[in-house]
Amino acid sequence: xxxxxxxxxxxxxxxxxxxxxxxxxxPAAVGAQDETAKxxxxxGVGDAPAVDVYANGEELIDALAFASITDxxxxxxxxxxxxxxxxxxxxxxxxxxxxxxxPFEEGTMxxxxxxxxxxxxxxxxxxxxxxxxxxxxxxxxLRASHFSFDAPAVDxxxxxxxxxxxxVPFGATSEYLDLPAGAIDLEIRGAGSPDAVFTIPTLDLxxxxxxxxxxxxxxxxxxxxxxxxxxASVEMMDEEMTDEEMTDEEMTEx
Numbered sequence: 049x050x051x052x053x054x055x056x057x058x059x060x061x062x063x064x065x066x067x068x069x070x071x072x073x074x075p076a077a078v079g080a081q082d083e084t085a086k087x088x089x090x091x092g093v094g095d096a097p098a099v100d101v102y103a104n105g106e107e108l109i110d111a112l113a114f115a116s117i118t119d120x121x122x123x124x125x126x127x128x129x130x131x132x133x134x135x136x137x138x139x140x141x142x143x144x145x146x147x148x149x150x151p152f153e154e155g156t157m158x159x160x161x162x163x164x165x166x167x168x169x170x171x172x173x174x175x176x177x178x179x180x181x182x183x184x185x186x187x188x189x190l191r192a193s194h195f196s197f198d199a200p201a202v203d204x205x206x207x208x209x210x211x212x213x214x215x216v217p218f219g220a221t222s223e224y225l226d227l228p229a230g231a232i233d234l235e236i237r238g239a240g241s242p243d244a245v246f247t248i249p250t251l252d253l254x255x256x257x258x259x260x261x262x263x264x265x266x267x268x269x270x271x272x273x274x275x276x277x278x279x280a281s282v283e284m285m286d287e288e289m290t291d292e293e294m295t296d297e298e299m300t301e302x
Contacts (some may be wrong), residue, residue, distance in 0.1 A: 083125045083154045086179075090117040090161035092195045092264030093172060097136035111135045115264065117159075117228025117277045125154035127247060146259040151163060157181075159277075162193040163219075170197045177221050181258030181280035187280075188234075190251075192216065196272055197261045201239040206232065216241045221260075227253035236263065236274075236302035248274050256282040 091114050098111040112135075152158075157179040164173035175195055183189060192204055194216045201218070205213040212223050216239075231252050235244035245267075253259060258279040265271035 049059060059145045060081065066264060070209055078219075080121070083156060084122045084150045085125055086120045086122055086157040087152060088120045088159050088277075090159060090262055090264070090275065092161050092163045092175075092262065092275075092276075093114060094265040094269055096162070096172075097166070104129055107138075114271070115273055115275060119260070119274055120157070122198045123152055125152055127151045159260070161193075161195055161262065161264070163264065165269070166196045168259055173197060173219070179260075180251045181224065183256055183258040183280050183285065185256045185282050186229075188229050188253040190229045190253065191222045191224045191260050193221040193262045194218050194262060196265055196267065198266050198268050199263070199272070202245075203237045203239055203241070204234055205237060207235050211237070220252060222256060229252065229253055236262075241270075246272065246274070251276055254281075 091112065094114055096114055098113055110216055128193045146256050157176040161175040161177070163175055164170045166172065175193070177193065181189060190215055192255055193220070194202060194235050195225065197218060204213040204216065205211040212225060216222060233250050234248045236246040236248065237244050246263075248261065251259070251261070258281070260277050260279050262275045262277065263272070264275060
């Protein structure tokens with residue numbers, strides 16, 4: 049088995065996770081307003097079928113697949129009716145496999161992931177991660193999430209080096225590590241073991257950025273992989289502050 053790393057910027061998630069579907073659907077349904085939240089979605093279930101997603105009766109996403117993560121989307125705070133059907137069908141044709149009204153709170157920054165397995169005993173296990181990156185211009189932030197449902201607790205270390213994260217259990221997300229910018233090669237080991245079970249292809253970490261690395265899928269099913277994602281950058285934060293200042297000025301003028 050040779051899982052490959054994938055950095056997804058296209059939409060992708062598992063339709064059987066209600067929280068996951070909601071997070072991706074809302075950004076496409078409505079525009080940004082003053083009271084907003086940020087949400088992105090990760091699909092981490094290797095045996096999931098593709099689905100189509102509807103929000104407030106309109107089709108938003110078609111044929112969602114495994115091992116992708118969306119960019120953050122800014123969504124108005126509030127509640128939304130989310131419906132999901134198998135790919136290629138309509139709400140009228142059905143079956144509607146998910147129907148839920150879900151809230152998102154103002155000012156939050158969240159990654160929502162589906163983990164687990166569709167066919168096995170573990171079932172689908174949604175994960176909701178609070179994201180609070182604080183990028184700085186000189187270095188890099190990196191954190192890791194263990195979302196591979198059939199893997200034991202793990203250590204994460206530079207290749208051949210001492211662990212930087214130890215005994216990370218399934219479902220856990222580490223704090224951000226402060227690292228120097230540049231290329232880094234990491235490996236995943238069983239907790240307490242010196243032997244690598246998976247080597248993460250080289251991560252090229254740029255100064256001023258905050259990143260996450262998500263271990264997803266299944267070792268037994270051969271779908272294990274690692275998905276890196278950009279959480280925030282100094283440049284992005286500066287742009288947001290500028291936009292907020294411009295909005296404040298416009299409101300003052302009015």
